[in-house]
Amino acid sequence: MSEAEKEVALLELPEPSSPGPGQILVTVEAAGVGPWDELLNGGSWDVGLRPPAALGVEGAGKVLAVGAGVTGFAVGDRVLAHEAPLPGGSGFWAERVLINADHAAACPPGLDAVRAAALPVNGLTALQALQKLDLGRGQRLLITNGAGATGALAIQLAAAQGIEVTATASAAAAERLLGLGAKTVVDYHDPNWPAKAGAGFDAALIIASGTADAALPLVRDGGRLCSLTSDAPEGERGITSWDLYVEPDAAQLVQLAEQAATGTLTLATEPLPLSEGPAAFARVVTGGAGGKKIVLIQA
Incomplete structure (x- = not known):
């Protein structure tokens, strides 16, 4: 992509090439939409798109063909994946997508395509952030924007580990987040x-842009701050502060998918037909998803 933002529109695209060694061709059943797709569209996140191309770096579907050396999947298997870079030069907002087999996870029988497609990027981001924050039972975590898809998953994953979560969100989302395991929700x-949230947090997970500087003073000396919005401030008082960027990880995705299949990890979704992709993109990048994860499905 060039630096200029490209128009998001419905296109007729050529079929992906046959899978090469270590690759699988997937018939897409559902694909996730996220704010990061704006980075793809403007070229800020280079995932190897070769325009004209489909956006989308996550989704779920069935294996249509396997390349040489692929032993973990067979034609007809259901899979979900986060893929970046995209080896076929085009993404999941299409009928078919070419991905690396070692970035795909088997989709459990109890997990439908919509919920599977909603999970990869937000789930991996939340899990990878929490693993790096390395908190234990009874420790305190501040999450800004707990009502978004990543925040909601992070709350559930943290609460399951016995971590005490305080989340920022709108008052309308408070009841939902308390039900997911947050101990306190601050409007x-x-x-x-910041004063309402309190202080002395062992760590902060920044998911809302522009909140890192306000959150840093709330973290105890020697604590940790992880930003998902590329604005981690300089550490102070022995606080370790860093930006985190999600990476494909099939083993982690298997773990998340199994939790979602059993209902121990939930995410509110809004399925829309693929034909509404441009409108869905516009809603998500302007913050109009209303706390739900928008998923594009094949009609």
């Missing part, structure tokens, strides 16, 4: 939200 509309 981010309140300009005094």
Whole structure:
């Protein structure tokens, strides 16, 4: 992509090539839409798209063909994946996508395509952030934007480990987040939200842009701050502060998929037909998804 943002529109694209060694061709049943797709469209996140191309770096579907050396999957297997870079030069917002087999996870029988496609990027981001924050039972974590897809998953994963979570969100989302395992929800509309959240947190997970600087003073000396919005401040008082960028990880995705299949990990979804992709993209990048994960499905 060039630096200029490309128009997001419905296109007739050529079929992906046959899978090469270590690759699988997947018939896409559902594909996730996220704010990162704006980075793909503008070229800020280079995942190897070769325009004209389909956006989308996550989805679920059935294996249509396997390349040489692939032993973990066979034609007809259901899979989900986060893939970046995209070896076929085109993404999941299409009828078929070419991906690396070692980035795909088997889709459990109890997990439908919509919920599977909603999981990869948000789930892997939340899991990888929590693993790096390395908190234990009874420790305190501040999450900004707990109502979004990544925040909601991070709350559930953290609460399952016995971590005490305080999340910022709108008042309308408070009941839902408390039900997911947050101990406290603070209304981010309140300009005094940092004081309402308290202090002495062992770590902060920054998911809302522009909140890292306000969150840093709330972290105890020697604590940790992980930003998912590329704005981690300089550490102070012995605090370790860094930006995190999600990476494909099939083993982690297997873990997340199994939890989603059993209902111990949930995510609110809004399925829309693939034909509504441009409108879905516009909603997501302007914050209009209303706390739901938009998933494009084949009609």
